[in-house]
Amino acid sequence: GENVEQHPSTLSVQEGDSAVIKCTYSDSASNYFPWYKQELGKRPQLIIDIRSNVGEKKDQRIAVTLNKTAKHFSLHITETQPEDSAVYFCAASMGGGSQGNLIFGKGTKLSVKP
Amino acid sequence: GAVVSQHPSWVICKSGTSVKIECRSLDFQATTMFWYRQFPKQSLMLMATSNEGSKATYEQGVEKDKFLINHASLTLSTLTVTSAHPEDSSFYICSASPQVSPLHFGNGTRLTVT
Numbered sequence: 001g002e003n004v005e006q007h008p009s010t011l012s013v014q015e016g017d018s019a020v021i022k023c024t025y026s027d028s029a030s031n032y033f034p035w036y037k038q039e040l041g042k043r044p045q046l047i048i049d050i051r052s053n054v055g056e057k058k059d060q061r062i063a064v065t066l067n068k069t070a071k072h073f074s075l076h077i078t079e080t081q082p083e084d085s086a087v088y089f090c091a092a093s094m095g096g097g098s099q100g101n102l103i104f105g106k107g108t109k110l111s112v113k114p
Numbered sequence: 115g116a117v118v119s120q121h122p123s124w125v126i127c128k129s130g131t132s133v134k135i136e137c138r139s140l141d142f143q144a145t146t147m148f149w150y151r152q153f154p155k156q157s158l159m160l161m162a163t164s165n166e167g168s169k170a171t172y173e174q175g176v177e178k179d180k181f182l183i184n185h186a187s188l189t190l191s192t193l194t195v196t197s198a199h200p201e202d203s204s205f206y207i208c209s210a211s212p213q214v215s216p217l218h219f220g221n222g223t224r225l226t227v228t
Contacts, residue, residue: 043219
């Protein structure tokens, strides 16, 4: 089955700096890669996603890149703010997102210091 | 936007009792819903896929007789933790999606078994 590895497990940056979180997946059939932000005790919130027919997607300060050949994808947050502090999870799915099971990475705790 | 409602948000029960958690899609029909479990400071682990009108599909290592799933209608799936024990204490989250749309998560249920 699919296996998703996520690094780093913790990341501390200064406000205004960029943060990068990387994930690798094992199953080349996976075609949907969302990123979730989870605040303590709350549900995961989708922040950005990318499908396998696209190499990069950007939404304001957040961007995701996908390298299908290497089977890895990354989340980039620019101009970080304290409110970006949370746990971020990457995930992979073979069902295009709406039908397939999401397999999550282990998460990255991001701390943005003011 | 699509809304997934989960109830209760938290529950405390005694060891040996059963607990039912409801997951509802409020403004769309969901033939498939997903149940996840999240232990403190860990990732979301897919437990099972709930299929309307048929048996749920359980992930490896998840006891189907302990975690009963019923998906009796297109808007409701229930997860019953039977004969709960302290090690079942966790954060349980459901998710569902309208067709061709990313998954939406419920708010989660924090279960504490004493």
